Amino acid sequence: MSTTNVVIAGLGGQGVLKASDILADVAFSAGQDVKKADVHGMSQRGGSVTSDVRFGEHVFSPMVPTGAADYLLVIAPDQVEVNRAALGVSGVLIEPAVIDESSLPNKKSLNVALLGVLSCRLDFSVEAWTAAIERNLPEKLHEANLQSFSLGRAAGKK
Amino acid sequence: MNSFQQQNALALLSGDEAVALAALDAGVKLGTGYPGTPSTEILETFDKLGGKAQWAPNEKVALEVATGVAFAGARALVTMKHVGLNVAADPLFTVAKIRLDGALIVVSADDPGMASSQNEQDNRRYALAAGVTMLEPSDSQEAYEFTLRAIEISERWQVPVLLRMTTRVCHSKTIVRRGTVTIPAPGPTHFEHDFPSRVMIPAYARPAHVRLRKTLAQIAAWNEQSGPNQVIAGSSSLGIITSGVAFQYVREAAPEASVLKLGMTYPLPIEKMRAFAESVDLCTVVEEGDPYLVEAARTAGIAVEAAPEIFRFGELNTLRVRHILEGDETPEPKRAAGKPPALCPGCPHRAAYETLKKLNCIVAGDIGCYSLGVLPPFEAMDTLVCMGAAIGVGLGLRHALPPEQAKRVVSVLGDSTFVHSGITGLVEMIYNPPPTGHVLIILDNGTTAMTGLQEHPGTGRTLAHAATGKVVFEDLARSLGVPNVYVIDPTAEPEKFEHLIQSCLDKPELSVVIARRNCLLAARSIREYERCNEHN
Numbered sequence: 001m002s003t004t005n006v007v008i009a010g011l012g013g014q015g016v017l018k019a020s021d022i023l024a025d026v027a028f029s030a031g032q033d034v035k036k037a038d039v040h041g042m043s044q045r046g047g048s049v050t051s052d053v054r055f056g057e058h059v060f061s062p063m064v065p066t067g068a069a070d071y072l073l074v075i076a077p078d079q080v081e082v083n084r085a086a087l088g089v090s091g092v093l094i095e096p097a098v099i100d101e102s103s104l105p106n107k108k109s110l111n112v113a114l115l116g117v118l119s120c121r122l123d124f125s126v127e128a129w130t131a132a133i134e135r136n137l138p139e140k141l142h143e144a145n146l147q148s149f150s151l152g153r154a155a156g157k158k
Numbered sequence: 159m160n161s162f163q164q165q166n167a168l169a170l171l172s173g174d175e176a177v178a179l180a181a182l183d184a185g186v187k188l189g190t191g192y193p194g195t196p197s198t199e200i201l202e203t204f205d206k207l208g209g210k211a212q213w214a215p216n217e218k219v220a221l222e223v224a225t226g227v228a229f230a231g232a233r234a235l236v237t238m239k240h241v242g243l244n245v246a247a248d249p250l251f252t253v254a255k256i257r258l259d260g261a262l263i264v265v266s267a268d269d270p271g272m273a274s275s276q277n278e279q280d281n282r283r284y285a286l287a288a289g290v291t292m293l294e295p296s297d298s299q300e301a302y303e304f305t306l307r308a309i310e311i312s313e314r315w316q317v318p319v320l321l322r323m324t325t326r327v328c329h330s331k332t333i334v335r336r337g338t339v340t341i342p343a344p345g346p347t348h349f350e351h352d353f354p355s356r357v358m359i360p361a362y363a364r365p366a367h368v369r370l371r372k373t374l375a376q377i378a379a380w381n382e383q384s385g386p387n388q389v390i391a392g393s394s395s396l397g398i399i400t401s402g403v404a405f406q407y408v409r410e411a412a413p414e415a416s417v418l419k420l421g422m423t424y425p426l427p428i429e430k431m432r433a434f435a436e437s438v439d440l441c442t443v444v445e446e447g448d449p450y451l452v453e454a455a456r457t458a459g460i461a462v463e464a465a466p467e468i469f470r471f472g473e474l475n476t477l478r479v480r481h482i483l484e485g486d487e488t489p490e491p492k493r494a495a496g497k498p499p500a501l502c503p504g505c506p507h508r509a510a511y512e513t514l515k516k517l518n519c520i521v522a523g524d525i526g527c528y529s530l531g532v533l534p535p536f537e538a539m540d541t542l543v544c545m546g547a548a549i550g551v552g553l554g555l556r557h558a559l560p561p562e563q564a565k566r567v568v569s570v571l572g573d574s575t576f577v578h579s580g581i582t583g584l585v586e587m588i589y590n591p592p593p594t595g596h597v598l599i600i601l602d603n604g605t606t607a608m609t610g611l612q613e614h615p616g617t618g619r620t621l622a623h624a625a626t627g628k629v630v631f632e633d634l635a636r637s638l639g640v641p642n643v644y645v646i647d648p649t650a651e652p653e654k655f656e657h658l659i660q661s662c663l664d665k666p667e668l669s670v671v672i673a674r675r676n677c678l679l680a681a682r683s684i685r686e687y688e689r690c691n692e693h694n
Contacts, residue, residue, distance in 0.1 A: 012499075024170055024331060025170065028168075028170045028333065033333060034170055034331070034332070034333060035297075035330055035331065035332045036170070036330060036331040036332075037326060037329065037330040037331075038329060046499065046500060046502060046503075047498055047499035047500070048498075059332075060406040060407070060409040060410040060476075061406045061407050061410045061475065061476045062297075062326055062330035062331075062332065062403075062406065063326070063330075063475055063476070065410075065475060065476045065477050066475075066477060066490075
């Protein structure tokens with residue numbers, strides 16, 4: 001089994017790290033080797049944030065090599081171009097435009113909605129995603145985020 | 159950290175979290191340090207897990223407190239970022255030679271590539287310079303295991319151990335199995351007089367240095383035979399010596415190569431390195447940062463190839479390691495720079511910088527969120543050196559510049575930075591005042607915002623946000639004899655702030671202006687902590 005490489009990008013405060021936590025948790029719970037890398041520090045002040053998640057039988061580097069991402073999931077429209085080089089030749093770009101933001105229960109759950117889109121292309125069950133979302137978010141946010149996840153999943157199947 | 163509670167449980171942890179978990183499993187009595195990316199989460203996690211963790215005013219004090227803990231026969235953990243070890247270097251060099259009764263683990267979290275630092279320094283040099291035994295984990299599992307091993311080594315040889323981590327090891331999450339290394343429970347704390355071992359007057363320090371070198375020779379011999387080093391058998395044509403996170407890139411970039419992965423990188427297992435290098439046709443060293451292993455190998459007469467100079471700068475990654483191995487020095491594909499960080503909308507520092515820019519001040523600045531005042535639209539910071547330097551540098555400018563320029567110099571630093579190393583600068587200001595006077599502005603946003611909203615002695619709350627003693631800056635400045643001390647909120651009263659700064663600049667006296675308003679990101683939590691602490 002080869003390594004799957006996902007890069008999640010956005011701006012500080014958009015939940016990039018939360019999205020990568022959930023994805024890493026799903027893969028971890030499925031018994032795969034997982035590594036996740038992000039740089040903290042100056043990000044909470046609205047700067048660019050990216051997080052790499054890699055999973056498979058055995059992962060070495062925690063970072064996705066440039067040009068090797070199988071999936072690039074971008075939460076902020078203006079972060080698409082700056083991160084495009086992360087994507088591999090046959091890699092898939094998941095942009096915020098695939099989600100109708102007005103349909104979301106709240107804007108802050110766009111990160112989880114985009115995970116819903118990604119989930120259509122990965123081999124993890126909806127139950128596993130649901131459990132990971134619930135483990136990584138406080139209870140009062142479960143309903144809104146699970147709803148956003150479903151909306152994303154529906155958009156991903158189109 | 160869901161399944162932390164069970165032994166042998168698997169969890170996806172950052173290296174920082176793994177160190178905290180190991181400290182808990184080892185019965186560490188006290189964890190102390192100063193917040194600094196990428197080390198901050200170690201003590202925060204240790205506290206959450208139920209360990210005793212506290213923030214010190216700075217790294218030097220933290221290391222001294224931890225040393226006392228180890229003198230008492232207990233286990234101590236002290237954490238800091240790479241530049242923090244510069245501050246703590248004074249005790250480090252001497253404690254290296256003092257006989258400890260407990261364990262003393264110093265975590266240095268280096269930031270190659272400077273994601274959030276003012277310089278790029280390789281703290282493996284400190285191990286060599288101070289004679290401190292050093293371990294370098296390459297992922298979270300090793301961060302867990304090496305912390306426990308470091309405690310074992312520290313107690314066995316009665317020396318401090320440096321756990322040298324880097325950004326990717328600290329912050330990357332990888333799978334950790336708990337309980338893979340077990341060490342004996344800590345003994346009872348006790349104190350016995352032992353003047354020659356712990357009192358470093360020259361008569362006692364001379365034999366202490368000799369003793370240290372003998373001890374290091376013993377540790378080196380142990381490292382040759384039983385150290386946490388690993389040989390991965392592969393092709394006999396290419397051998398790679400590596401350490402830390404670079405090991406991961408090596409395994410990905412050259413899965414066919416033979417690898418000697420060093421876990422203890424001071425004192426080095428030189429003979430193991432020699433035998434490995436001789437077992438392959440070509441032996442290359444791949445390391446992040448300075449050519450530390452290369453120099454050690456070559457000094458010992460071991461023939462190794464080194465990476466070209468360009469790879470000394472910044473972090474390594476799989477592609478860069480591939481280029482090192484191919485001898486390819488062409489510019490690498492880079493992800494384009496994203497949106498740079500900026501002061502948050504509503505940040506209380508904004509109003510202060512608007513005024514400083516308007517008044518055309520010469521600003522000796524410092525390290526914190528407010529360092530972003532150097533960027534547009536403010537461009538209102540002229541110098542940044544290290545923590546606390548704002549005051550000394552500002553005073554130096556005042557001493558040397560012609561009066562009409564000297565009068566425009568202000569020193570600006572944050573609340574946590576002021577406590578960290580600004581207080582001695584303030585003493586200097588009282589003791590050696592420039593003829594034109596001086597103006598110190600403390601941007602007090604009630605938190606250590608830059609590193610993620612940690613408490614400090616000026617907030618009056620502990621690491622865990624409980625009420626404790628508080629250093630009141632205005633009282634401190636007045637007690638030191640500063641004639642003009644003001645507290646003001648520039649966001650609420652921008653015009654008054656401007657007039658105040660102008661009047662301070664106009665008089666040849668010393669002024670301390672405390673610009674006080676809570677960080678926007680912390681304000682809600684601070685109100686919550688205050689409410690809880692009132693009720694208790």
